[in-house]
Amino acid sequence: MARVLYLTRNGLLEPLGQSQILAYLRALAGDHAISLITREKPEHWTDPKAMSDARAECDQLGISWQPAAFASGPKGIAPATDVAQMVRACRREVLSGRADLIHARSYLPALAARLAKAVSGAPFIFDMRALWPEELIAAGRLRRGSLTHRAIQRIERACLREAAGVVSLTEAAARHLRRAYPAELDGKDIAVIPTCADLDRFCPPQTAVDRPRVYGCVGTILSGWFRTDWLAAVFEAAASRDPSARFEVVTRDDGTAVRQCIDPQARLGSRLNIFARQPHDMPDVIRGHDVSVMFFTDGLSKLGSSPTRLGEALGCGVPVIANDGVGDVASVVRDRAVGVLAAGPSRQQMSAALDALDALMADPALANRCRRAAEDVYALDRGVAAYDRLYRTALAAAGGSSP
Numbered sequence: 001m002a003r004v005l006y007l008t009r010n011g012l013l014e015p016l017g018q019s020q021i022l023a024y025l026r027a028l029a030g031d032h033a034i035s036l037i038t039r040e041k042p043e044h045w046t047d048p049k050a051m052s053d054a055r056a057e058c059d060q061l062g063i064s065w066q067p068a069a070f071a072s073g074p075k076g077i078a079p080a081t082d083v084a085q086m087v088r089a090c091r092r093e094v095l096s097g098r099a100d101l102i103h104a105r106s107y108l109p110a111l112a113a114r115l116a117k118a119v120s121g122a123p124f125i126f127d128m129r130a131l132w133p134e135e136l137i138a139a140g141r142l143r144r145g146s147l148t149h150r151a152i153q154r155i156e157r158a159c160l161r162e163a164a165g166v167v168s169l170t171e172a173a174a175r176h177l178r179r180a181y182p183a184e185l186d187g188k189d190i191a192v193i194p195t196c197a198d199l200d201r202f203c204p205p206q207t208a209v210d211r212p213r214v215y216g217c218v219g220t221i222l223s224g225w226f227r228t229d230w231l232a233a234v235f236e237a238a239a240s241r242d243p244s245a246r247f248e249v250v251t252r253d254d255g256t257a258v259r260q261c262i263d264p265q266a267r268l269g270s271r272l273n274i275f276a277r278q279p280h281d282m283p284d285v286i287r288g289h290d291v292s293v294m295f296f297t298d299g300l301s302k303l304g305s306s307p308t309r310l311g312e313a314l315g316c317g318v319p320v321i322a323n324d325g326v327g328d329v330a331s332v333v334r335d336r337a338v339g340v341l342a343a344g345p346s347r348q349q350m351s352a353a354l355d356a357l358d359a360l361m362a363d364p365a366l367a368n369r370c371r372r373a374a375e376d377v378y379a380l381d382r383g384v385a386a387y388d389r390l391y392r393t394a395l396a397a398a399g400g401s402s403p
Helices: 015-028 048-061 077-095 107-120 132-138 147-162 171-180 228-241 255-262 279-287 308-315 329-336 347-361 366-377 380-397
Strands: 003-008 033-040 064-069 101-105 124-127 165-168 190-192 214-218 246-250 272-275 291-293 320-322 339-341
Touching (some): 003 015, 003 077, 003 107, 015 308, 033 048, 077 107, 124 147, 124 380, 132 147, 165 171, 171 190, 214 228, 228 291, 246 279, 291 308, 308 320, 329 366, 339 347
Parallel strands (some): 003 101, 033 064, 101 124, 165 190, 214 246, 214 291, 246 272
């Protein structure tokens, strides 16, 4: 049994913490002793019932959960404070015998794990998630070639070189990393583990429902990573060709701002419904959609992106409309015939995408094909098994013991 310290700046009470952290740890905790250090946002930290419920579940699973408040403050100071606190926590857990291996989720936890390794000797896994420096540049928060950019690149290079294991969300990002860091990754495997979905929960409806077609979009769309102009264009095109079609945006973003962004002239009116739901409600929400729409910015910054919403939609048997250039999305959609790829936001391009969608949805085997794709690519048990292998391999390489 490996004793693993899971280190993340995400909160366990966030939707991401529930779907992409706790979902894996529920299964991994059966074979490994897990300590979990998270950073909880103010709205969750001050919610005693939510904190108590999360604590009770972790206790039941045998997970030692150590939440801390998410550090806020001036740019540069808060992350540095966080890293220093995480280094101390890593040293404490390792030197007290509660951790043989550190699972660092994203860049700053990996930096903390690397610094802790220098004094504790504990190996660490660099779970990259995405290409963070490129995402910061694409968002306008970082200038390529700047002092900060070069510092982050040095962190990336050092963590890749010294990690006992590396995790990428996509094959596309893994190929990029091997080109960018051939020496650091020479002879080192990169485990590709996409953002998985709990397919016991995200499953097709028991019976088909006769209703107008519902175009759904799930998750944040005001983050700067989502192509809201494409979403507006496909909704408008679908509405003009099918007067009975309905549209749903299920998001925690401000509803008024979302409506202003995608339907500023109120052409969709009451046909567009914008609302939020709790994570446990999302399987039923997605089962209420006939198509799931997801358009993200592309380019180098998105090679490492694996949208959680894709695996969840396919698990429910729902095809997608997406775009190229985002991680492995296009290859999954194209190779497995589980959706269509829009070429652009023009009326002609969206009309062509909807024509292709109509032809695809005429295939009675489509829902089953979507489900099979989810099982083959995004099944949670596959991700859990991949992490389990990585833990054991990393410990064995470091001279630790794990059966």
